[in-house]
Amino acid sequence: MRVDFKKVLVLLLAAGIATVAATYVHSFGFLALHAATLEALRPDSPRDLLQAFAALEPIDTHVHAFKTDPQFSDLMTHLRLNVLDICVADNHGIYGQLDTEIARAKGFVQASQNHARLCVTFDPFDLSRTDFARKTIEQLRREFAQGAVAVKIWKNIGMELKTPDGKYVMPDDPALEPIYRAIAGDNKTLVAHLAEPSSCWQPPNPDSPDYDYYKENPQWYMYLHPDHPRKEVILAARDHLLAENPKLRVVGAHLGSMETDVDEIAKRFDRYPNFAVDTAARIEYLMIQPREKVRNFLIKYQTRVLYGTDLEFLPDESTADALKEWQETYARDWRFLATNDTFQYNGRQVHGLGLSETVLRRIYHDNAVQWIPGMSSSSK
Numbered sequence: 024m025r026v027d028f029k030k031v032l033v034l035l036l037a038a039g040i041a042t043v044a045a046t047y048v049h050s051f052g053f054l055a056l057h058a059a060t061l062e063a064l065r066p067d068s069p070r071d072l073l074q075a076f077a078a079l080e081p082i083d084t085h086v087h088a089f090k091t092d093p094q095f096s097d098l099m100t101h102l103r104l105n106v107l108d109i110c111v112a113d114n115h116g117i118y119g120q121l122d123t124e125i126a127r128a129k130g131f132v133q134a135s136q137n138h139a140r141l142c143v144t145f146d147p148f149d150l151s152r153t154d155f156a157r158k159t160i161e162q163l164r165r166e167f168a169q170g171a172v173a174v175k176i177w178k179n180i181g182m183e184l185k186t187p188d189g190k191y192v193m194p195d196d197p198a199l200e201p202i203y204r205a206i207a208g209d210n211k212t213l214v215a216h217l218a219e220p221s222s223c224w225q226p227p228n229p230d231s232p233d234y235d236y237y238k239e240n241p242q243w244y245m246y247l248h249p250d251h252p253r254k255e256v257i258l259a260a261r262d263h264l265l266a267e268n269p270k271l272r273v274v275g276a277h278l279g280s281m282e283t284d285v286d287e288i289a290k291r292f293d294r295y296p297n298f299a300v301d302t303a304a305r306i307e308y309l310m311i312q313p314r315e316k317v318r319n320f321l322i323k324y325q326t327r328v329l330y331g332t333d334l335e336f337l338p339d340e341s342t343a344d345a346l347k348e349w350q351e352t353y354a355r356d357w358r359f360l361a362t363n364d365t366f367q368y369n370g371r372q373v374h375g376l377g378l379s380e381t382v383l384r385r386i387y388h389d390n391a392v393q394w395i396p397g398m399s400s401s402s403k
């Protein structure tokens with residue numbers, strides 16, 4: 024019988040493609056490979072990274088979205104993404120007046136087709152008023168009744184807000200205690216952005232991930248304000264709050280401001296079972312630390328780290344720009360956490376952590392559901 028070389032060639036080629044596809048599917052395990060085109064087989068193409076990300080029904084527990092656009096709901100549907108939309112009480116008005124900001128966040132949540140939940144906040148600047156706690160608790164209960172699942176406190180507690188006698192208000196201030204108890208009593212979660220990266224207290228360093236932020240926001244650059252509290256003092260007060268409120272679930276935003284050393288986070292996790300952290304705007308700090316150390320930390324404490332980004336969607340922002348940035352960030356973070364790729368980021372060579380599907384599923388989904396009740400995936 025004559026061998027049909029053309030047929031053999033076609034069969035060999037098909038086998039080759041199947042092997043490449045199998046290897047790829049194996050490396051991502053859980054990835055449903057829809058379009059097995061050669062382009063789609065490039066492991067570093069953003070589309071593939073986002074496809075793998077979407078397969079976990081990811082939850083981003085830290086965004087600031089104050090604009091409504093159907094294209095955003097489409098993006099979240101497409102990525103099977105849920106987000107926690109966080110309000111911030113800032114009297115410098117980064118997101119506008121607090122009432123306006125909360126109304127805009129609610130608009131985003133309502134238009135999200137069940138892909139967003141609200142993390143509300145309260146104005147701490149009335150703290151010395153006698154009815155402060157009562158009024159704040161009333162406000163929070165109204166928000167909880169309307170669907171808010173968490174409450175945010177911000178770095179102005181510890182770094183800006185003062186009592187009438189001129190002392191800085193710390194996060195464990197007795198005036199805040201009834202509020203913490205009410206949040207715990209209503210089974211809601213406290214998201215606490217307290218203190219700042221250590222670079223905030225250090226001389227300017229162009230290599231620091233925060234260099235541009237402090238250049239643009241000198242009011243928050245504590246190196247210029249040595250009369251303000253030290254970072255250690257603020258974090259000690261935060262730890263005291265954790266110890267005093269064991270029934271209150273606290274998610275420390277931005278790696279709990281312990282961004283330069285995962286061992287510092289681990290110490291708090293060991294001490295305070297009511298404490299978790301989000302990764303918002305601090306993935307770069309995980310990239311900088313030794314790979315094996317960070318990888319082991321995330322494996323050991325896989326139930327305590329929540330994926331978050333700090334991505335924004337602001338009223339004066341173009342939707343196209345925001346859509347691009349959100350997708351790029353999700354693809355970049357996925358590449359770091361999920362793959363073994365080596366790539367350049369901000370002038371540094373980064374080696375992906377290649378975390379297992381089990382660990383990724385916890386960080387990207389399960390921990391958010393557990394630590395923030397009400398934050399469940401819409402597609403379940």
Ligand SMILES: [Zn+2]
Pocket residue numbers: 085087109303333
């Ligand atoms: Zn934020």
